[in-house]
Structures are given as structure tokens and as C-alpha cells.
Amino acid sequence: MGNFLKYEQVDNIVTLTMNQPKNRNPLSGEGQFGDFVAACERINNDDSVSAVILTGAGTAFSAGGNVKDMRDRKGLSEGNPYKIRNNYKRDIQKIPAILYDLEVPTIAAVNGPAIGAGCDLACMCDIRIGSEKAKFAESFVKLGIIPGDGGAWLLPRLVGQSKAAELTFTGDLINADEALSCGLISKLVSSESLMDEAQSLAERIASNPGHSLRMAKRLLREGQHVSLQTLLEMSAAFQAISHHTEEHDQAIEKLLSRLEKSNQ
Numbered sequence: 001m002g003n004f005l006k007y008e009q010v011d012n013i014v015t016l017t018m019n020q021p022k023n024r025n026p027l028s029g030e031g032q033f034g035d036f037v038a039a040c041e042r043i044n045n046d047d048s049v050s051a052v053i054l055t056g057a058g059t060a061f062s063a064g065g066n067v068k069d070m071r072d073r074k075g076l077s078e079g080n081p082y083k084i085r086n087n088y089k090r091d092i093q094k095i096p097a098i099l100y101d102l103e104v105p106t107i108a109a110v111n112g113p114a115i116g117a118g119c120d121l122a123c124m125c126d127i128r129i130g131s132e133k134a135k136f137a138e139s140f141v142k143l144g145i146i147p148g149d150g151g152a153w154l155l156p157r158l159v160g161q162s163k164a165a166e167l168t169f170t171g172d173l174i175n176a177d178e179a180l181s182c183g184l185i186s187k188l189v190s191s192e193s194l195m196d197e198a199q200s201l202a203e204r205i206a207s208n209p210g211h212s213l214r215m216a217k218r219l220l221r222e223g224q225h226v227s228l229q230t231l232l233e234m235s236a237a238f239q240a241i242s243h244h245t246e247e248h249d250q251a252i253e254k255l256l257s258r259l260e261k262s263n264q
Helices: 030-044 067-072 081-090 094-099 117-123 139-143 151-159 161-170 176-181 191-206 210-222 228-243 246-263
Strands: 005-010 013-018 051-056 106-110 113-115 127-131 135-137 173-175 187-189
Touching: 005 030, 013 030, 013 191, 030 094, 051 117, 051 191, 094 117, 106 117, 106 191, 113 117, 117 135, 117 151, 127 176, 127 191, 139 161, 151 161, 173 176, 176 187, 187 191, 191 210, 210 228, 210 246
Parallel strands: 013 051, 051 106, 106 127, 113 135, 127 187
Antiparallel strands: 005 013, 135 173
């Protein structure tokens, strides 16, 4: 793990904190991209992890790409068009490829501005909650570029085609209230309680059997692009596995015990 992403695990919950607050947690260099890949691979290979919280240190969630690098033709912007295409494919596009398909549920705790690639990063998570200081912008068009990290695929699935088109074509900044009303975030809380709320939600998720969480998430992801018949087949197979787990047996016994006590 590099210096950009702080990895902390308490019990079965991992908190990933983008940790360059002076620069507003930019997504602009190979180190940042590599940190996400390493963290996600570590989580996928660790069955003790049941939920992940992603947030940013300081006042911003993530300011997105480095505009100075764009001006100076450095980083992702370096080279001829063919090289820039490969820069995106080999660097920043690794994040949606692995974070969106992370096996465990993810919560974006958006503490401040999530701009451009930072907005798309939040969209890669399963659940987004924001503080009153959260702001969002699909701002690429303002710089004469396009969403290069999957935003055109992610955003319409969260807010609908019309709202996604509005945000993409205007590049407008929206506040936390509007983000809540359009479904970009599911909960709006105070900045002081943001991480407590994220932790509470993660705990409620992680209290459930890990294998069920991972398979339920896979079904949600596959359901976005496969036929109903294919999803039903997958669901039957996953259910067969689930019925033969110790966690299932324990959950059934616990539920029946509670019912018996309530009927006494």
C-alpha cells in the first residue's frame, strides 16, 4: 500500500481514506491508482472483510484529476492521443474495473466536494451518504474533456438518464440537498456525524453472513446486464451454496428460538 490510501480494519469493516488533504485527494497519478488496486485485491482475498467505507481526509472527498497536469501534459495527459488512451486504460480505469466489482458492499462517506473523477469514484460504491458539506459535479465538459473513468455508465444507473445528461452536459455543481433529491446519495447527515453514520451502516451490513453479502452483491451487479433467466439460474446456484453453510443453519436456529420465546 502506498501513501495515498490509508487502510484500516476494525473487526470485519475496512475503512479506506484518501489521504492527501492538502491537494484535496486528487486522482491523478499512478500511485493513487495502484493503491486502489492493491486495497481491493487485499479485501477480495480476505474473507474476514464484510464491508468497506471509502472517504477522504480533510475538507474534500476528491477533487478529481489534476488540472495542472493537464496543462503541462503530464500524468494521464502525457503523450500523443494513442498514449493518452493507453494512460487511461492502464491507470485510472483500473479503479472502476476493480472498485465497482469489489466483492463486499461499499459505502462512500462523502465529506466534501466530489468533483469529476471524484464524483465518479463515489458512484462506483454501492451506497453513498453525504454530509451537508458534500458537493458533486460531473465537471469534465467544463474542461473540454469527457468522463474518462466510467461516469457515463455509472451516473445514469444512479440518477436516471435525464438527470445524468443534465449533470454531464452542464458540468454544474450540485449541493448535498440536490444530490439527495435526485438519488445520488441515499442519506444526508451532519459533517460531525458522517463517519459515525457510515460506521453504523457498515456494522448493520457486516452483521450478516459474509458469504451472503458477497453473493448478493454479485447478483446485483450481474442483474444490470444479464437476462432475467440468467440471473435466476445464478440465484438458484448461489442459493444452493447458501443453504449448506453453517451461518445459514445458525441464523435459522436463532430465528426459530426468538419466535418460540415470543409465543410463550
